[in-house]
Every structure is written in structure tokens, then in C-alpha cells.
Amino acid sequence: MGNGDRPTTCIIGAGCSGFTMAKRLSDHGLPYDCFEMSDDIGGNWYYGNPNGMSSCYQSLHIDTSKWRLAFEDHPVPREWPDFPHHSQILDYFRSYVDEFGLRDTITFETAVTNCERLDDGRWSVSLSTGETREYDNLVVANGHHWDARIPDYPGTFDGYQVHSHHYRDPFEPYDFRGKHVLVVGAGNSAMDISSELSQRPIAERLVVSMRHGVWVLPKYFDGKPADKNVLPSWMPAKVGRKLARSKIKKTIGKMENYGLPKPDHEPLDAHPSVSGEFLTRVGCGDIVPKGAMERLDGDGVVFADGSREHFDAIVWATGYNVTFPFLQQAELRPDDNRFPLYKRMVKPGWENLFFLGLAQPLPTLVNFAEQQSKLVVEAIEGTYAFPPESEMTEVIDADEREHLGHFYDSPRHRMQVDFATYVKDLMKEIDAGRTRATQPTNA
DSSP: OTTBBSOEEEEOOOHHHHHHHHHHHHTTOEEEEOSSSSSSSSSGGTTTTSSSSSOOOOOOOOOHHHHHEEEETOOOOOOOOOOOOOHHHHHHHHHHHHTTOGGGGGOOOOOOEEEEEEETSOOOEEEEEOEEEEEEEEEEEEOSSSSSSSOSSSSOOOSSSEEEOOOOOOSSOOOOOOEEEEEOOOSHHHHHHHHHHSSSOSSSEEEEESSSSSOOSEEEEETTTEEEEEEEEEHHHHHHHHEEEEEEEEHHGGGGGTOOOSSSSOOOOOOEEOOHHHHHHHHTEEEEEOOOOEEBBBBBEETTTSEEEOOSSEEEEOOOOOOOTTTOGGGSOOOOOOOBBBBBBBBOOOTTEEEOOOSSSEEEEHHHHHHHHHHHHHHTSSSOOOHHHHHHHHHHHHHHHHHHSOOOOGGGGEEEEEHHHHHHHHHHHHHHHHHHHGGGGGG
């Protein structure tokens, strides 16, 4: 898209972060190109996505209720259930893109292969077509749930192995019926997949290996979706967490009463795992909880407690690496998922490079970038100005403490934010940036 001397932008990816950014730029009359390596929008929520980026399994329902995942100017269908199926999410995304006329502005089946910063600070973007284009701004919206992370254990395993990213259903390409199955991990995918495979007509035995005890939260509290129980925005986050912890403990009790490892942290001091079924399956004996693994051992696994068990298959529900294959610059490479950014979007010194949706927000990632795009568009237009680099670095440190300080350290928690706290702070920052933009020093 060209539009005179207005600043140009390249958006990488047309998942929910990419296409909401495209809409924001379109609303402001700013020219952009959006490149998507697949044949349709949706990214992670496009089941069977030919680009290999989707982690959807056939039975997947989103863990965020429809009340919390809606875009601001595009309501979710009223007839939706509280927790929609992945196919409904994708239909919703498609209707958003079509309603706002965004589809024709997205170049499909075209990957961004490399991004070089030019001497004047602009970006040279190489495409899978062999073409190179130049832009004033670069927006990275390639998602962070596609580069599967499998921990390195000593030994070898002779049976079937699959990462949850590639798991689709209990029968294809591997038939889990009658098998002894180990699920490794304690996140939402581990909860969902172990609950599905542990049903008696499927796995003969299902063990879940958890290095840490976790709090498993229900999808409903007091007869309504748990994430509808929102605390008032004026309440300090610490007070809110204390009230929520008390409610959680009273409602679900101790994890060890279900036979799970005792968590070494309080509720909400780690990214909670959400499941309406997992605790029941454990209580019924269909899921057998075990602690950490020590090594792979041919047709089985040896656990840290010294016990050994035979398995036919292992499902690794062990998370993802955050990677940007099109950015070769050393300073733009996350270190074991640690990638501190100003307002989780910008690296100091790179103020025309924006990372969208690069967070683990509670409760949802779906409309997270929609909020972030408000700052991005004003920065591109020049109505928002960043603070000096030294101040940006100080704010990054303070924000990391605010959002991450109460979590135990693990790759899973290095991009954690509370959605409401983050957005409230973001709106304040946009106002502050508008003031900076009008001051002579930033002229």
C-alpha cells in the first residue's frame, strides 16, 4: 500500500495480533503491508494451518470466556457458549477481517525471511518471493506458540513421542487406545490432553509428570465463568490477588487432597492451569500424577523418586521457545524466553520496531494486541513520543518486577502480565507520550 509521504509499516503475520494492528493503521489512514505465510488469517487458531504454526487439537476450547476475548468494535455472537470451540474463534476472526475490509490488504502465502535495519534506521524486508521492500516501521506479530520446546533428558525412548503442538486427536496419526501414556507438563495443554486421553475407552494407563505442583483452577466460580469475576480497576493488584487467593483456596481446597504434588507457591504466583475436568479425572484415578522425570529408559521412563514405568507413548506438553527467524540481529534474540521490552513492545534504541502479543496475559491474548496497537499507531504518526532510552530501561525493570515479581522463575513466566493492570498502565503511558510529543525537546 502506498499513501504519499505517510510513514509505511510492514506487519509480519495475520493472526489476531497482526490483523488488529492492520485495522488500527487502516483506521488512521496509514499505509501498510501485512504478510502471512499461510493461505488464511488466524495463526494459532487456524486448525490444521498449513504453515505448521497452529497448536489447535480437534477438541480444543479456549480457556478464556467469550466475555473477555471480544474485540472492542466487533461483539462475539450472542449464541456462543461461554467457552467457544477453536472453530468458532476462527470464524469470529474471519468475520472481523471481512467486516473491516482487511483481507485484501493481506498478502497470503508470502513469508518474511529477513529484516535488515538500514543506515537511516528504516527497514529492508526480504520476502519468500525473492522481493525486497523498504519500510519506515516494522511490526512483529508472528506469535509465540509454534516453536515447540522439548527438554533434554538423558537416555532414549523407543516409543511414540509427540509435542502437544503437533497433537491433534486420540486416533491419528497415532492410536492411543489401550496404550500406556505419559504426559509431561502442567500447563493448560497438559491438562486438556491428559483429560482427553485418560478416558477409559482410550488409554489403558495415563501418567502425568509434573516437576512443580500447580494450582488447577476451574472454569466456573459461583455458577459463572471464573474470568467474569473481575475485581474493580481501582483496587491495588496485591489486594486483588490476596482476595482471589482466599476465594480459590476456599473453593477448590488443597491440590494434595486430589493426589497432586503440593504447589511450592500460592495461587496466582504462577500462571494458573485452567481445567474443568482434570481434577475430576485425577480423583477418579484415570490420571495418575507423578513427580519429575530423571531419564528416558528404552521402553519406559525412570522418575526422580527412583521408580520406573513402562510407556508406549510420551506427549511433551512442555511449552515453546520465543523465536524470530527473520531477525538475525543478536540483540533481538530472546535469551531462554527472557526478552524485556518497553511496555512489552519496544527495545530501547529500536523505536520503529514493535513486538505485538509477545506476552502471556491473564486472562487472554486474543484482544491484547488490539490494546497495544493504540500506542503503536500514535508512535508511527508522531503524536506519541518515547521517553529517553535510560528512562525506558528503568521502566522495563520496574514493569518486570510488577508483573513477574510474584512468579517463580521459569521460561513459562518470563512474559507474564495481568491484562487489566497492563492496559490501565498502557493508557496512562499513551497520555504521557502525547505530552512528551508536544514538548520542544522532542520536536
